[in-house]
Amino acid sequence: MKRLGPVYTLAAGAATAVALGVLSAGSTPAPQNVNARDVPSVVTTITPAPSAAPTATRTARPTPEKADYAGRVKGNGGLIAVSVRDGKAIAYFCDGRAEAWLRGRATGDRVVLSGPGNSSVTARLRDGGAAGELRFGGRQWDFRAPTVKKPSGLYRASAIVRGAKVRAGWIYLDDGSRVGLTLVDGEPADVAIPEPGANATVDGQEIDPQDVDEFIGGF
Template sequence: MSRLGPVITLAAGAVLAAGLGVASVTAAPAANENTAAPPPSNAATAEPTPTRTQTNTQAQPQAERPTPARADYATRIKGGLLAISVRNGKAIAYFCDGKTEAWFKGPAADGAVDLKGFGEATVSAELGGGKAKGELSVGGSTVDFSAPLVKKPSGLYRATAVVRGAQVKAGWIVLKRPDGNGFYQVGLAVQGETRTPAPALDPGTPNAPVRLGEATLYPEDIEEIS
């Protein structure tokens, strides 16, 4: 895995149906009714009159891809963890490697998310097949990822508190190990310009309060995204 640099995208085709109809008509020369004299030898024959070709083209409406109303994805990436939470047409993502972090927010629609973070950091991904597959771009570097659907206690948590008039914000990602033995976990807490490792959560009770200096933090699941 490469080191971090803070960082998910899609298209459908239209099918065209064409119908082609061609008709032509040939006019025959009129017969001479006079029996006293033979008909002139230079009887004229009318040329076929071409008809206009009509082409009917109808664009089929583009079908929207389904977007989950609620879903959580998480994966290991770039020496850290990435989590994405989708809630009712909106999504939030968090990347952290224990030293740096990046938060992202944006719409979830047509089976995809397109999220923006600080500066030029982005997360874009397609949602389907039980995973979020896309790109994380952060710190001037871009990396592909494939994050499977996860169930609690795996996923994204956050908390806020106020200590002596200063706000403290913390974020965590918990991810069950593939072998089922324990969890990966990473998080940072920010107070002013100071970042410190967030206190560890107990995966058995991830919403239990934790202490950070003088602050008591209450980790919360992502329920609504404003």
């Protein structure tokens, strides 16, 4: 009888296992068909990274079709005039003893001009004026030249008087300041500066000054 003990134990264990299996099967819910629309979807929102701030750029100013500037050269005592017509630019510097005529181009708000003896003018054209640098006679000076209107501004005259070649230039400022130089066969001559737009008298003969619009085309 003692030898039957383990058999009963195993049998009892097997019966218990079967009973648990039946209970487990009975408690498991029957499978169901589920449509995709019955399953809540998971939506993932991706926030884009903030874009970099735009880099500030300098907007180029348009080249003025027509503009005239005249002012003083700092530390020099002379006057300078700059005129622009359809991209072409000219300048005239004079201190009453020496002069320089310069020519070049205007691009955007910048003018670059050159003249004899390595003279040059570079300037920015701002609202109401021009500001830049003059190089002349191996030296350089800054200048500021406000916008001017006739009768102020730049005038030029060319003529033949009693067989001599005459060339003259004059600058007039709004405050009444003026400077000019008349050359006769390349040498300075004692000729009074006329009123703006009036004729000058050279060796008893009148010569007619031209404003920028009259001479820039052939300069």
